[in-house]
Amino acid sequence: MNDFVNLISRFGQPLTNSLIKLGFACRFLIAILRHSATALLRPRLTIREVWFAGVLSVLIIAVSGLFVGMVLALQGYDTLQRFGASSSLGILVALSLVRELGPVVAGLLFASRAGSAITAEIGLMKTTEQLSAMEMMAVNPIARVVAPRFWGGVISMPLLAAMFSAMGIFGGYLIGVQLLGLDEGSFWSQMQGSVDFRLDVMNGVIKSIFFGFAVSLIAVFEGYDAPPTAEGISSATTRTVVTSALVILALDFILTAFMFRGV
Amino acid sequence: MKRGMIDFWVGLFALVGIAALLFLALKVSSQGSLPASSSYELIANFENIGGLKVRAPIKSAGVVVGRVSHIELDPVRFVAKVTMDVDSRYHFSRDSSAEILTSGLLGEQYIGITSGADEKTLSAGNTFKITSSAIVLEQLISRFLFSQADKDKEKQ
Numbered sequence: 070m071n072d073f074v075n076l077i078s079r080f081g082q083p084l085t086n087s088l089i090k091l092g093f094a095c096r097f098l099i100a101i102l103r104h105s106a107t108a109l110l111r112p113r114l115t116i117r118e119v120w121f122a123g124v125l126s127v128l129i130i131a132v133s134g135l136f137v138g139m140v141l142a143l144q145g146y147d148t149l150q151r152f153g154a155s156s157s158l159g160i161l162v163a164l165s166l167v168r169e170l171g172p173v174v175a176g177l178l179f180a181s182r183a184g185s186a187i188t189a190e191i192g193l194m195k196t197t198e199q200l201s202a203m204e205m206m207a208v209n210p211i212a213r214v215v216a217p218r219f220w221g222g223v224i225s226m227p228l229l230a231a232m233f234s235a236m237g238i239f240g241g242y243l244i245g246v247q248l249l250g251l252d253e254g255s256f257w258s259q260m261q262g263s264v265d266f267r268l269d270v271m272n273g274v275i276k277s278i279f280f281g282f283a284v285s286l287i288a289v290f291e292g293y294d295a296p297p298t299a300e301g302i303s304s305a306t307t308r309t310v311v312t313s314a315l316v317i318l319a320l321d322f323i324l325t326a327f328m329f330r331g332v
Numbered sequence: 333m334k335r336g337m338i339d340f341w342v343g344l345f346a347l348v349g350i351a352a353l354l355f356l357a358l359k360v361s362s363q364g365s366l367p368a369s370s371s372y373e374l375i376a377n378f379e380n381i382g383g384l385k386v387r388a389p390i391k392s393a394g395v396v397v398g399r400v401s402h403i404e405l406d407p408v409r410f411v412a413k414v415t416m417d418v419d420s421r422y423h424f425s426r427d428s429s430a431e432i433l434t435s436g437l438l439g440e441q442y443i444g445i446t447s448g449a450d451e452k453t454l455s456a457g458n459t460f461k462i463t464s465s466a467i468v469l470e471q472l473i474s475r476f477l478f479s480q481a482d483k484d485k486e487k488q
Binding site: 113116117119120123124127163167225227228229231232234235236238257260261262264265266268269270274 | 335339341342345346348349350352355356360361362387389
């Protein structure tokens with residue numbers, strides 16, 4: 070009987086812990102939203118975070134986008150050529166980037182580049198008791214530290230995803246038209262004929278806004294929740310990247326099912 | 333980094349992001365359907381629409397003049413009722429015909445309109461009188477095979 074109780078408690082404890090964490094995350098999100106007015110009314114705070122999360126991620130996003138587009142074009146050409154449909158390469162590259170790869174890969178890169186940095190920064194602030202010091206001085210750390218970082222991430226993510234897709238399509242153009250010698254006119258015109266602005270491009274943008282929201286929340290939450298030790302910060306940073314990646318992929322599935330059902 | 337520099341880089345970042353979005357909107361995608369004010373609806377009934385989809389183009393003499401907006405099955409006559417949005421600049425005569433064509437051998441399907449000779453034109457909500465269905469490849473092949481078989485019989 071005692072063993073049975075132990076067994077239940079062994080499985081029950083992690084479940085209870087994760088439920089407690091989820092509840093705290095919800096409360097945390099509400100607190101951020103309540104204190105967002107301060108962050109948005111003092112735009113300098115948020116602009117600094119856009120610089121930190123967005124501008125510093127541009128290089129990795131642009132280079133990765135370019136290479137992803139180039140690889141897509143090479144692989145796509147190899148397959149399409151077998152069916153004599155190599156002129157549809159533009160459609161393949163543009164649709165896969167705009168609908169899926171742009172938001173998802175940009176989101177994953179954003180989580181590992183900016184999300185982990187935000188977690189480490191807030192975690193270190195907590196460890197060195199800067200957050201408690203702020204509270205002592207009657208400055209709300211959620212309004213002063215957390216909310217600007219959260220909104221900085223939410224603003225940066227869709228812009229980064231758009232840059233990723235644009236660079237990817239440029240990479241596809243470089244490989245398809247310049248290297249493999251497809252006709253430039255048909256490359257662009259077939260793409261324009263098949264990619265719909267509202268259905269494809271805007272849905273990609275909506276996805277990236279959701280991803281930005283999720284990654285930013287996870288990053289600030291893990292930082293704020295991190296145990297104030299070196300080990301605690303390192304495991305919080307890892308958790309940010311792992312949780313963000315899983316949440317992005319799961320959200321992507323749900324959003325895609327909503328957006329493209331019946332098309 | 334100085335505050336002025338941060339503002340500059342964030343401004344540039346926002347500009348590049350918006351430029352990327354504009355690139356996606358203008359260079360990569362079509363603007364979707366025509367604005368509602370500048371189009372009118374026409375209806376065509378087909379016995380078989382094959383692989384025609386919503387948003388497929390409507391072409392006349394090869395020029396895109398509209399898009400398919402809605403496809404449903406007529407519950408009484410069991411034909412496919414295709415509703416299309418046609419650019420209001422173009423008006424087709426009442427005896428125009430609509431047929432479902434395929435661009436290339438494996439390309440997408442679209443509706444081709446051939447204008448007739450009648451002076452009166454179709455107006456919003458009107459239905460095409462003359463339509464021809466999509467060519468279904470399987471039917472075509474089976475017809476060809478049967479005709480070959482008949483020829484062989486005649487020879488014997």
